[in-house]
Amino acid sequence: MTVTPRRLTPLDVRLACRAGNWDAASTAGVCAGHVQANLIVLPAKYAADFRALCARNPVPCPLLGETVAPGDPSLPARLAKDCDVRTDAPAYNVFVGGKLVATKSNILDEWQDDSIAFLIGCSFSFEAALAAGGLTPRQIEISRNVPMYKTSVPLSAAGVFSGRMVVSMRPYLPSQVERARDLTRPFVGAHGEPVAWGAEGAAALGIDDALGERPDFGEASEVREGEVPVYWGCGVTPANVVMDSKLPECIMGHAPGHMLVLDMRDEEVCV
């Protein structure tokens, strides 16, 4: 018999982060059922372009929401109550001119009067549905991070932002692909159904790694005998685009694997 620890609420996690009492290796599996979000903080002058980037490329960049006003680090209640985006994620990366300059436990010093934080959906939201449907993602089975690839697919440009789509990969048998598509299709705020799959899909995306051994981000996976790679849009895309744009100002984001845990539930990102 296993002992279940007291289940943490999203607010518990955020308050622990805020107090500097959170030291888990990642947020994977934390507060199952609640949305974990990618975080990107930009000066307000880029906000319209960033919203347009997301609106024009909703599959890799599903915008869940943003802070309530420039300089105010709180979120709309439908996302998270009593949340300060400067302190409530476990770890932050700070970039200047597209270069990582620091990893910090909060961004109180970096946050400006005109800062706006944007929250982007994450595939964690649909992975429980895959598992519940008998299609547990391989990287969960083998306790690794999901493999991610930079594709050759250009995003539709938006103001100062342009770049390429990043995708995550989970291997399945060809006979399982339609079910994987059906299970993830409703999660429109978390990339939805796969963008492409199989050898033809890999070629269309410009990915040459049939066995899942050489991802650009995350960790190698195992594409086993008879399986094909299945590719979903990935929330690393907008962060990658923002870094590639080499904005001169200081830009902040969550540190990989250390997402902001929202009150919002996974089913709320579904149609």
Added chain:
Amino acid sequence: MTVTPRRLTPLDVRLACRAGNWDAASTAGVCAGHVQANLIVLPAKYAADFRALCARNPVPCPLLGETVAPGDPSLPARLAKDCDVRTDAPAYNVFVGGKLVATKSNILDEWQDDSIAFLIGCSFSFEAALAAGGLTPRQIEISRNVPMYKTSVPLSAAGVFSGRMVVSMRPYLPSQVERARDLTRPFVGAHGEPVAWGAEGAAALGIDDALGERPDFGEASEVREGEVPVYWGCGVTPANVVMDSKLPECIMGHAPGHMLVLDMRDEEVCV
């Protein structure tokens, strides 16, 4: 002094089409200021997948709306009043299994109890803005159709639908590109700002036709000394995807250049 003919209203055009009294070569320039829409008619069983295709790929597939209920050929009033989509476009193409089987002046015989018509935005809506901004599109200047290209860019798959983005091309001087972007950016229901431009953009889209001489659809244009090609998402994309999906049922669309003229005004497709 030129004589201005009585200006036709969109309803005048639709009623003329319905009565079989419309024989213009195309709808280009007709009812300036009103939206002309791409039309695609599908069986209701594909409607959810088609809506998802548009939601996931809004730049090439800006869905303006659809008929009010399966089998009912009328449109919501915000699009067009007293409109019968079976008769009110100047000409229709009929496809079975992805093959063109007929071009007709109405689709009264083909329309089914479960037919739904979808309306997709068109770049006509932003071309007046380009012209008013001093950037008259080349193909208008030389009285041709806009050149269009099949790209190598995969759309994000949606149910039964997958395929590649189609773009339209208008050449500009590099110094004019930012203004062309700014002028078209607001037209989110009509493809918005360009997706890519210049030699780098052409390469990203998989287009090898620097002078605009060999488009896949439409007519050749003229990319003049010092100019670069600028590419916008194109409403031919969803029709192309639907045809490529080779659905066994009868599918209908407007005949190229013979768009459905709506009451909706161009500014209503803007943010």
